[in-house]
Amino acid sequence: MAHLADKLADFFYEELPSAEMSEARRHLETCKECRFEVEQFERIHLTLRTVPELDPPRRVVFAPPERRSWLSWFEWRSAAAASAFAALLAGIVIGFSHVDYNRIVSEVHQADRAWLAVELNKRDEEIQRLRGELAYYENFQRTVMRETLENGSAIQLLAQRTISRR
Amino acid sequence: MTEDSKVIERVLDGDSEAFNLLIRQWERPIYNFIVRMIGDRNEAMDLSQDCFMKAYRELHTLKDHHRFSSWLYRIAHNACLSQIRKNHGKTWVELDPELGAAESRPEDRLAVEKALGQLPPDQREAVILKVFQSLKFEEIAAIQDAPISTVKSRLYMGFEKLRAILG
Numbered sequence: 001m002a003h004l005a006d007k008l009a010d011f012f013y014e015e016l017p018s019a020e021m022s023e024a025r026r027h028l029e030t031c032k033e034c035r036f037e038v039e040q041f042e043r044i045h046l047t048l049r050t051v052p053e054l055d056p057p058r059r060v061v062f063a064p065p066e067r068r069s070w071l072s073w074f075e076w077r078s079a080a081a082a083s084a085f086a087a088l089l090a091g092i093v094i095g096f097s098h099v100d101y102n103r104i105v106s107e108v109h110q111a112d113r114a115w116l117a118v119e120l121n122k123r124d125e126e127i128q129r130l131r132g133e134l135a136y137y138e139n140f141q142r143t144v145m146r147e148t149l150e151n152g153s154a155i156q157l158l159a160q161r162t163i164s165r166r
Numbered sequence: 167m168t169e170d171s172k173v174i175e176r177v178l179d180g181d182s183e184a185f186n187l188l189i190r191q192w193e194r195p196i197y198n199f200i201v202r203m204i205g206d207r208n209e210a211m212d213l214s215q216d217c218f219m220k221a222y223r224e225l226h227t228l229k230d231h232h233r234f235s236s237w238l239y240r241i242a243h244n245a246c247l248s249q250i251r252k253n254h255g256k257t258w259v260e261l262d263p264e265l266g267a268a269e270s271r272p273e274d275r276l277a278v279e280k281a282l283g284q285l286p287p288d289q290r291e292a293v294i295l296k297v298f299q300s301l302k303f304e305e306i307a308a309i310q311d312a313p314i315s316t317v318k319s320r321l322y323m324g325f326e327k328l329r330a331i332l333g
Contacts, residue, residue: 044325048297051278056197060189060218064182
């Protein structure tokens with residue numbers, strides 16, 4: 001086998017196929033140069049590994065947004081149904097009247113209602129999102145307060161111990 | 167099916183609370199990755215928080231649920247690069263030497279952290295993801311959006327520089 005060269009890292013982290021791993025091991029038994037390279041690589045790896053993992057200073061806080069209630073769903077559906085009914089009624093009136101002016105006004109109203117329905121839906125979504133965010137910040141505030149209390153108790157305990165040792 | 171992918175399906179089916187399971191599983195590795203990338207504990211915590219919030223919002227866009235961790239690291243990668251750009255010119259913040267395990271000397275740990283901080287972000291990231299996070303080259307390539315050969319080059323160059331700095 002040729003020198004490990006650009007396969008050194010794959011070998012060191014055992015990402016070579018098993019046949020190539022065995023071949024590389026056999027090669028290392030006889031090749032001083034590659035052995036030196038692997039040792040140097042390992043030295044840096046181990047030096048880096050002396051840096052310990054850190055504990056996050058606090059937990060990640062997550063409060064899922066509240067789900068849309070059946071009531072708001074019903075209200076939205078009712079609004080949509082009312083709009084559809086109004087449009088249908090307008091259609092019937094127009095059908096009988098054959099007056100272009102009324103048809104135009106009705107079409108404008110329908111477009112307005114459709115736009116309003118979309119806007120109301122957007123507003124509902126925004127309210128849901130804000131409720132979710134509010135819940136998240138409330139949860140976060142509770143966590144911070146709890147941690148503050150815990151830290152306060154720990155400090156008090158330490159102070160007591162220090163005083164009792166004196 | 168992996169544990170992560172089962173939880174993701176629960177979340178996507180409407181059980182939002184289940185997302186907390188993914189947070190518990192990944193908050194520590196993600197925090198450690200970010201803190202080593204940007205060198206500031208408080209900023210790292212804020213960025214970790216943001217990453218999970220973004221992951222929750224965009225979970226429905228994740229096509230392969232088995233690749234959640236790589237996808238999450240990718241979000242963290244973007245957050246780190248953006249923060250590094252924002253902090254351009256700021257001095258690398260050395261971590262508190264008293265924190266963490268006691269098996270290594272504080273001065274050695276500081277030297278390593280400082281040396282890591284001197285690497286260009288792409289090399290530093292390759293080193294961190296390989297050495298500390300123990301990811302496969304293929305996963306790192308997906309996170310860095312680079313060919314595997316480029317990731318390996320970054321690792322070799324990073325190691326070379328660290329060898330020169332640390333002696």
